[in-house]
Amino acid sequence: MKEMIEPKAKFPWGTLILSALAFLCAGVLVQRYVFGLGAMTNMSDGRGWGLWISFDLYCGVALAAGGFTLAAIVHIFHMEKYHPVVRPAILTAFLGYLLVVLALLVDLGQPWYIWRMIFNPNIHSPLYEVGWCVMLYTAVLALELSPAVFERLHWRIPLKIIGFIQIPLIIAGIVISTGHQNSLGSMLLIMTHSIDPLWYTPIIPALFFVSAMAVGPAMVVFEGTLSGAVFGHKISREVFTGLGRITSGILVVYLIMRLADLAVAGQLDMLFNRYPQNIYWWIEVGGGVILPIILFNIPKVQQSSKGMFIAAVLYIVLGLSLNRFIMSSIWLVIRPGYTYFPSWQEFAVSIGLVAWALMMFQIAVRLLPITKHHDEGESKSEHSAPEAAAAS
Amino acid sequence: MTNHWIDIRNADCVLIIGSNAAENHPICMKYVLQAQAKGAKVIHVDPRYSRTSARADMFIRIRTGTDIAFMGGMIYWILEDMRKNPGNYNLQYVQQYTNAAYIINSGIKLPGDEGQNGLFSVWDSTNSKYDTATWKYADPANATGESKLLTDNWSGWTSRAADEETAWGELNNNCVLKLLWRNYRRYDKATVSKITGIPQEKLEAVYAEYAKTGATGQAGTIMYAMGATQHTYAVQNIRAYSIVQLLLGNMGVAGGGVNALRGTSNVQGSTDQALLEHILPGYLKMTTDVDAHQTLAGYISNITPAATNPPGDLAGDNPVNWWKNTPKYVHSLLKAWWPDVALADSYNYLPKKRATGVNYTHMGLIEAIGKGGPDGVEGLWIWGQNPAAGGPTSLGARDALKKLKWMVASDIWFNETHTFWKRPDVDPSTIDTEVFLLPAAGSFEKEGSVSNSGRWVQWRYKAVEPPGEAIPDLDMMIQLFKRIRKLYDDEVKAGKTSVIPEPILNLSWDYSDEEEADVIAREMNGHALTADVPKSGAPGTFYEVGELIDWFNDLQPDGKTSSGNWLHCGQYTKASAADQQDYAELITVVNGIPSINKAKKRNVVDSSPSQVGLYPNWSWCWPRNRRIIYNRAAVDLNGNPWDAEHPVLAWNGTAWVGDVVDGGGNPINLAAAGSQNLPFIMNSEGVGKLWGYSLKDGPIPEVYEPWESPISNLMTAQQNDPAAYIGKLLVDGTDWNERGTVGDFPIIATTYRCTEHWQTGIMTRNLPWLAELMPKMYVELGADLADKLGIVSGDTVKVRSKRGEIHALAIVTKRFQAITVDGKEMHQVGIPWHWGYAGRVKGDSGNILTPSVGDANTCIPESKSFLCKVEKA
Amino acid sequence: MAYGVLFDGTRCIGCRACSVACKSWNENSAKVEKKTSVEGGIQGKAVVSSDTFTFMRYREIGEGDDFKWAFAKIQCMHCLKPGCETACIVGALHRNKETGAVTYDQGKCIGCRYCMVACPFGIPTYQWEDRTPWIRKCTFCSDRLNEAENGMAPACVTACPTRALQFGERDELIEEAHKRIEESKAADPAGVGKYIDHVYGEKEVGGTAWMYISSVDMTELDLPWLSEEPVTKNARTAMSLLPYYATGMLALMVGIYFITKRRQKIAAGKHEEKKG
Numbered sequence A: 001m002k003e004m005i006e007p008k009a010k011f012p013w014g015t016l017i018l019s020a021l022a023f024l025c026a027g028v029l030v031q032r033y034v035f036g037l038g039a040m041t042n043m044s045d046g047r048g049w050g051l052w053i054s055f056d057l058y059c060g061v062a063l064a065a066g067g068f069t070l071a072a073i074v075h076i077f078h079m080e081k082y083h084p085v086v087r088p089a090i091l092t093a094f095l096g097y098l099l100v101v102l103a104l105l106v107d108l109g110q111p112w113y114i115w116r117m118i119f120n121p122n123i124h125s126p127l128y129e130v131g132w133c134v135m136l137y138t139a140v141l142a143l144e145l146s147p148a149v150f151e152r153l154h155w156r157i158p159l160k161i162i163g164f165i166q167i168p169l170i171i172a173g174i175v176i177s178t179g180h181q182n183s184l185g186s187m188l189l190i191m192t193h194s195i196d197p198l199w200y201t202p203i204i205p206a207l208f209f210v211s212a213m214a215v216g217p218a219m220v221v222f223e224g225t226l227s228g229a230v231f232g233h234k235i236s237r238e239v240f241t242g243l244g245r246i247t248s249g250i251l252v253v254y255l256i257m258r259l260a261d262l263a264v265a266g267q268l269d270m271l272f273n274r275y276p277q278n279i280y281w282w283i284e285v286g287g288g289v290i291l292p293i294i295l296f297n298i299p300k301v302q303q304s305s306k307g308m309f310i311a312a313v314l315y316i317v318l319g320l321s322l323n324r325f326i327m328s329s330i331w332l333v334i335r336p337g338y339t340y341f342p343s344w345q346e347f348a349v350s351i352g353l354v355a356w357a358l359m360m361f362q363i364a365v366r367l368l369p370i371t372k373h374h375d376e377g378e379s380k381s382e383h384s385a386p387e388a389a390a391a392s
Numbered sequence B: 001m002t003n004h005w006i007d008i009r010n011a012d013c014v015l016i017i018g019s020n021a022a023e024n025h026p027i028c029m030k031y032v033l034q035a036q037a038k039g040a041k042v043i044h045v046d047p048r049y050s051r052t053s054a055r056a057d058m059f060i061r062i063r064t065g066t067d068i069a070f071m072g073g074m075i076y077w078i079l080e081d082m083r084k085n086p087g088n089y090n091l092q093y094v095q096q097y098t099n100a101a102y103i104i105n106s107g108i109k110l111p112g113d114e115g116q117n118g119l120f121s122v123w124d125s126t127n128s129k130y131d132t133a134t135w136k137y138a139d140p141a142n143a144t145g146e147s148k149l150l151t152d153n154w155s156g157w158t159s160r161a162a163d164e165e166t167a168w169g170e171l172n173n174n175c176v177l178k179l180l181w182r183n184y185r186r187y188d189k190a191t192v193s194k195i196t197g198i199p200q201e202k203l204e205a206v207y208a209e210y211a212k213t214g215a216t217g218q219a220g221t222i223m224y225a226m227g228a229t230q231h232t233y234a235v236q237n238i239r240a241y242s243i244v245q246l247l248l249g250n251m252g253v254a255g256g257g258v259n260a261l262r263g264t265s266n267v268q269g270s271t272d273q274a275l276l277e278h279i280l281p282g283y284l285k286m287t288t289d290v291d292a293h294q295t296l297a298g299y300i301s302n303i304t305p306a307a308t309n310p311p312g313d314l315a316g317d318n319p320v321n322w323w324k325n326t327p328k329y330v331h332s333l334l335k336a337w338w339p340d341v342a343l344a345d346s347y348n349y350l351p352k353k354r355a356t357g358v359n360y361t362h363m364g365l366i367e368a369i370g371k372g373g374p375d376g377v378e379g380l381w382i383w384g385q386n387p388a389a390g391g392p393t394s395l396g397a398r399d400a401l402k403k404l405k406w407m408v409a410s411d412i413w414f415n416e417t418h419t420f421w422k423r424p425d426v427d428p429s430t431i432d433t434e435v436f437l438l439p440a441a442g443s444f445e446k447e448g449s450v451s452n453s454g455r456w457v458q459w460r461y462k463a464v465e466p467p468g469e470a471i472p473d474l475d476m477m478i479q480l481f482k483r484i485r486k487l488y489d490d491e492v493k494a495g496k497t498s499v500i501p502e503p504i505l506n507l508s509w510d511y512s513d514e515e516e517a518d519v520i521a522r523e524m525n526g527h528a529l530t531a532d533v534p535k536s537g538a539p540g541t542f543y544e545v546g547e548l549i550d551w552f553n554d555l556q557p558d559g560k561t562s563s564g565n566w567l568h569c570g571q572y573t574k575a576s577a578a579d580q581q582d583y584a585e586l587i588t589v590v591n592g593i594p595s596i597n598k599a600k601k602r603n604v605v606d607s608s609p610s611q612v613g614l615y616p617n618w619s620w621c622w623p624r625n626r627r628i629i630y631n632r633a634a635v636d637l638n639g640n641p642w643d644a645e646h647p648v649l650a651w652n653g654t655a656w657v658g659d660v661v662d663g664g665g666n667p668i669n670l671a672a673a674g675s676q677n678l679p680f681i682m683n684s685e686g687v688g689k690l691w692g693y694s695l696k697d698g699p700i701p702e703v704y705e706p707w708e709s710p711i712s713n714l715m716t717a718q719q720n721d722p723a724a725y726i727g728k729l730l731v732d733g734t735d736w737n738e739r740g741t742v743g744d745f746p747i748i749a750t751t752y753r754c755t756e757h758w759q760t761g762i763m764t765r766n767l768p769w770l771a772e773l774m775p776k777m778y779v780e781l782g783a784d785l786a787d788k789l790g791i792v793s794g795d796t797v798k799v800r801s802k803r804g805e806i807h808a809l810a811i812v813t814k815r816f817q818a819i820t821v822d823g824k825e826m827h828q829v830g831i832p833w834h835w836g837y838a839g840r841v842k843g844d845s846g847n848i849l850t851p852s853v854g855d856a857n858t859c860i861p862e863s864k865s866f867l868c869k870v871e872k873a
Numbered sequence C: 001m002a003y004g005v006l007f008d009g010t011r012c013i014g015c016r017a018c019s020v021a022c023k024s025w026n027e028n029s030a031k032v033e034k035k036t037s038v039e040g041g042i043q044g045k046a047v048v049s050s051d052t053f054t055f056m057r058y059r060e061i062g063e064g065d066d067f068k069w070a071f072a073k074i075q076c077m078h079c080l081k082p083g084c085e086t087a088c089i090v091g092a093l094h095r096n097k098e099t100g101a102v103t104y105d106q107g108k109c110i111g112c113r114y115c116m117v118a119c120p121f122g123i124p125t126y127q128w129e130d131r132t133p134w135i136r137k138c139t140f141c142s143d144r145l146n147e148a149e150n151g152m153a154p155a156c157v158t159a160c161p162t163r164a165l166q167f168g169e170r171d172e173l174i175e176e177a178h179k180r181i182e183e184s185k186a187a188d189p190a191g192v193g194k195y196i197d198h199v200y201g202e203k204e205v206g207g208t209a210w211m212y213i214s215s216v217d218m219t220e221l222d223l224p225w226l227s228e229e230p231v232t233k234n235a236r237t238a239m240s241l242l243p244y245y246a247t248g249m250l251a252l253m254v255g256i257y258f259i260t261k262r263r264q265k266i267a268a269g270k271h272e273e274k275k276g
Ligand SMILES: Nc1nc2c(c(=O)[nH]1)N[C@H]1C(S)=C(S)[C@@H](COP(=O)(O)OP(=O)(O)OC[C@H]3O[C@@H](n4cnc5c(=O)[nH]c(N)nc54)[C@H](O)[C@@H]3O)O[C@H]1N2
Pocket: B017, B018, B019, B020, B021, B023, B024, B025, B045, B046, B047, B048, B050, B062, B063, B064, B065, B066, B067, B224, B225, B226, B227, B228, B261, B262, B263, B264, B750, B751, B752, B753, B754, B755, B756, B757, B758, B759, B760, B830, B864, B865
């Protein structure tokens, strides 16, 4: 743990690398808008969706689920001990959604026509729902985050107003965000025969919802550990252990759903004979769901930040991200005659956007009462006000 | 085609041999498939499986160049089956309508006979040609017949059911049927299989299937094209089809016939108009420098055949001998060209080509160009052709072109020939030829007729204006001649006498400068020049002067009528009252008389009572709008159709109904003596020729090997067709036409087309949509061969023959497979020839590989069978 | 009532006249690719693209005497329940009930390309090389069909020399397809006939306007194996449940909020008590 906390060097390598990546991304974006998608991506008619959809949209949205989960845990379920991690989670979520929106503006063939969405509704399209939800939820997150800004600026009246609507806002946020976590799954429902049967199921939306719930606490563990290392502030072990428990609890439900779904479809045998897809399944579910469940529940692991971190990462990377990648890319059929592996520019955009987000996170944490906020968490004035307002 | 496209739907069996109908004549597959839907079997015989084979019920993989063995085997199979199961055949047809029973000169010797070594009697080795005297009928004026075959259902042939030797032994040794047996008994399935690579059981299956069409009322059609004709024994391939069709009673009937799927859209028209060196328009024989052709009378008597009267039971039947009308046609032609000149004089205007010593066909022409100088050819007018890519041995042909002083080309694109002087690897400064290109209007940019394979003369109108300075070829021709004539005129006026100006000055050529196609159509039809030309349609009346002639039988000798091409006489006539009513918009007033160009008719109703798809009022076809030639063979002696379901023709007691009857008159049994017309009116004997006597390389087909072959002839010691043309493409002392051996070039090659491209490709490689479908020159080879050579599909490979080397994209396919020939495994590969160095997408031409050798009779190059070697590039 | 096209593999000669006619009518440009396809034993276009709405697919199937060279024309199937239509975020893809054509309105499209992945047949394509790219696909030549009573058949159908493509009312075509299959069986002494007894597209994914019969199973021509359920079914069900979900979630959250709030207050009171 210690060595992770220790800054490696005085020279801001991290910032430098992040900036470099961010600027590379900006350069690539110029290329994208000047020469079009074909010039810089490996996407093709064979594969109309690439890295950006899998990573930025599918993983991005899911990984930003920390926002709604933590908000729900703290403000709805009133599990106050998690209060200190709400704001970082919301900030992460907000930046995450910003990243999603930006990525979509890169990915859309004609982003300047995005407004058409407003005038040409297709209520049957899950993407329509996702589109609206992403917009609304980003706005909600911004509002949820706004108290930090107002606090910093000592703007009392807006703070009051936000405080007043905080709970409705949070509930709206939960409904909207879980709604489109669902709908991201619903989007895949159309690919009845394109997604490998090991993953395709009519309950994809539910699975997406549950797995997204699980990722919230896991992300907090992950980010908390990292930001603890970077910014030096500490989150109590109890919170981590608790988050781990919550994650593993949800994951158990998730695992049962996955297995039950296969069992009901009579496809359990595919786990053993559908080669090579089953290998991916085992890596995803074995390594990314079952293993974290076990780890989160081993007392020794619970005691170790590293252990918790690893368990969280396993789920985030394998259990969730790999799952989204598998369904939106790896085991989604590609048209005959085509192959797809992202171009370096596609990677540059995805990574660059993350770099931008990280830098913004850095700045936000420095400028706004995000982590400090929980250090002062006990100071009544700051969160009792909204609570009181909501209660009244 | 003896029949026509739509008629294919009437067939009970379709034998596609030497044609890739689906790819090269896509439209005809509509009718093939219609026949198939009604139960007809479709058989495809080809070296490789193609898009045609994909639709066939039976695909027979054959070694290239072995069709005669295959067909000979079929003839033998049929003869034997006919002997044993006579009930399965239309023996009356064979007896009455073919020369099966005719007796041939006793001196006749067959290639398999003692001491013949693969040659017929009598080969004149000094002059390298046959003396054909022994091929003729024993008595040319009145044929003698094998009487046993002239009895009812051959009942006189009493030992017919005995063993083979005994049975056949009973027949006259020199009767045609026996001669066929004597020759083709050597073509047993074991031997044929060894030569062709077709397994014996497949031979049995295909022979049995096709022979079913021998039954009375059954029809089989044979569709062929370049797979049959591009061989040194091409015409004999077609003869083999004819023999089979006659034996099976398939000529003249609906759904039958020997059907050449002709090439370019108007190639039928081009041969009808004699764009060939051996004929004048309407298939009149070309004038040569032989003594007999020195005068008009001599020429006419030389080319007008005498009738051979049929023997035995048939005695009294009238052979008709249509060509007896030759004088009418020749005289009318001369009058069309030089109306104001006495016939004997205008005859002298006709050029007389040399009868021997010069080859006027394509290969001979290129050789003469290669020779250069005053002995050769110095200047070339090239009118819509691309010999630098389309002719054989392209590297040599291209090299030869540099000897030209000038070249004038009329074309719609720059092709390989026009740009030969700047082709890759050639230094333009070393070539002195001056090249002019006259931009021509394309086919949709001009008006005129196009004759399809079914002989339908279909009028087309201009759809769009030609681009830029392009004008129709016809306009070019008209203006060009006017200027030439002016030059002559000027010279005459200037008193120069070094040239013979009369043929040019006197030629009828008073056209306006543009769009005279309709006027030319009238000239081809012909009109009355005097007031005493009787009108057979209205006995006792006469044509007005200038009135278009109704049909060619009304043409007159002695210069009373003109006709630019007797075959077209009847296409453009005085409009009948019915025509004036039904086709008012087509009526043109010619010399004051309302007339109609029937090629313009577009009536989609099949008004023929028989409903066999004749569509008599859709365009017009020669001869006389007769849709099926030799249709008289479709009925029995009483005029009843053999096939009541598909009657081309039927006698209703007083008249013929259906198609325009061949030859006229009543059915044989109901006709007066002297007009008992036999069906094959174009033959001087009036019957179908199982046995022929007018080809250069034999009276019946015999197996020879291609010039470049992987084996020695398994049938006789004579390796190649003795009369084949072997080119010598000499340019500056180098003979480009070298012959490869199987040792160096172990793979059999054939060349062909694909749907996506046209000929040398210049017209399709320039069209983006077609170019993108098939941009690359390719070679197709079997997966088995490719494995051996380490080639995978998509590789670039080198294909070499003794005459050159090309690079091509390898298409490895299961459609090509090894065959077993004479016990040895052999591979064949397929090479298209649609590429060249001009145009939008480029590639090597398959013709770089092909040899300059040609058919004994027509000199068509043998581009379907040669040897090569394939390597990974 | 809607139109359809029946492709009969036993009538197709693979001539690609349909492909060229399509380009001609739609004024689609040509592009010579660096590496041409040699798939199925023939050189040529083997994919749909933004300027190729249809192509012929060739497959060499079987060995020896059973060898077959089979062809299939690939284009938009004009599904009765089109995945692309349900998918499209802005409703730019739409099935016309009268004609059955699923057409695209570029005036609505934003370029998300969801339609491309949502199509079970892999049909919509994109103008990747363009700065302002649009989706492109076969239109069923609706601009020809629409010409009121004077309506024409699609360009590709008109060009087909062998009537391997037949245009008509979908219901009638289905009847015709089964008739051909049955007649062929009846004509065959073995009772098999030349067709595989399946009309591809009659039922697949809820039915498609373009349908196939052939002597080989269409999956051998790499048409996807698909169940009869429309691809849109699950997604549409999910979407229709969304309002219920949202209401439920809302109620749940409000409920939990108040319950836990109370609990917390009680707990806080206890705490206070203890403290005190
Ligand atoms: N698309 C297209 N259509 C065309 C043309 C074109 O260039 N492109 N050209 C037109 C012209 S001018 C012509 S003449 C016709 C030609 O029409 P086709 O004769 O059909 O043309 P090819 O493709 O040259 O040859 C036909 C078949 O003969 C086979 N073959 C080769 N050798 C032999 C053999 O020894 N025996 C047998 N039985 N078969 C053999 C070949 O494998 C090939 O499948 O097509 C006309 N139509």
